Amino acid sequence: MHNIVLFGPPGAGKGTQSQKLIAKYNLVHLSTGDLLRAQIAEGTELGLQAKKLMDEGLLVPDEVVIGMIGNALQRNTQAAGFIFDGFPRTVAQAESLDQLLAQHGTGVACMIALEVGEEELVTRLLERGKTSGRPDDQDETKIRRRVTVYNTETAQVAGYYAAQHKFHALNGIGEIDDIFQQICTLIDQHKAAQPEAPAEATQEVKA
Numbered sequence: 001m002h003n004i005v006l007f008g009p010p011g012a013g014k015g016t017q018s019q020k021l022i023a024k025y026n027l028v029h030l031s032t033g034d035l036l037r038a039q040i041a042e043g044t045e046l047g048l049q050a051k052k053l054m055d056e057g058l059l060v061p062d063e064v065v066i067g068m069i070g071n072a073l074q075r076n077t078q079a080a081g082f083i084f085d086g087f088p089r090t091v092a093q094a095e096s097l098d099q100l101l102a103q104h105g106t107g108v109a110c111m112i113a114l115e116v117g118e119e120e121l122v123t124r125l126l127e128r129g130k131t132s133g134r135p136d137d138q139d140e141t142k143i144r145r146r147v148t149v150y151n152t153e154t155a156q157v158a159g160y161y162a163a164q165h166k167f168h169a170l171n172g173i174g175e176i177d178d179i180f181q182q183i184c185t186l187i188d189q190h191k192a193a194q195p196e197a198p199a200e201a202t203q204e205v206k207a
């Protein structure tokens with residue numbers, strides 16, 4: 001499995017790049033924001049609780065998102081790999097992700113961060129809010145709170161992966177396709193450095 005964490009503040013372009021990456025590398029896209037919004041749409045108790053926090057631009061409790069990711073990994077044991085988008089957002093989530101992936105005999109290959117300044121993020125999210133229907137994209141105060149939460153609670157997750165020599169940062173301002181090419185270059189470098197075991201070798205281990 002080849003697992004990639006796409007990182008960056010709200011509005012950095014993680015969702016856009018994820019869509020392009022899953023098509024190219026045949027990966028499964030796991031966005032905790034999308035998983036939470038699906039719970040809201042279904043009207044579950046979890047969704048109801050999460051919605052209050054999301055609408056305010058605050059984080060949902062670690063155990064909730066970790067549980068959702070654990071279930072998603074169980075449902076996709078045949079995947080070639082995953083793109084994690086919007087997760088992990090705290091160091092506790094990063095530690096849990098390592099444990100969950102280890103249970104599946106795999107780990108995080110690399111984290112790729114898209115860097116974008118606050119004013120550009122606010123402009124992008126307000127623009128997205130005109131069509132996304134997301135309440136958290138329609139109010140500048142809430143958008144700035146999400147950026148603050150990112151800077152205070154989430155940014156330190158980069159250090160967790162840097163300590164494992166897995167962290168890479170890219171400028172998230174530019175042409176979507178140019179940024180995509182830069183991400184692909186990083187992923188291809190990691191793939192070349194850590195080639196997956198050939199099928200015969202895997203069978204030998206099993207036998």
Ligand code: ADP
Nearest residue numbers: 010011032033053054058059060065086087089
């Ligand atoms: P964005 O990156 O634009 O903020 P997301 O869809 O990733 O959008 O997240 C929307 C909201 O969902 C977040 O503001 C937060 O409330 C909640 N959320 C998503 N992922 C997580 C997570 N890993 N941990 C805690 N809360 C999360």
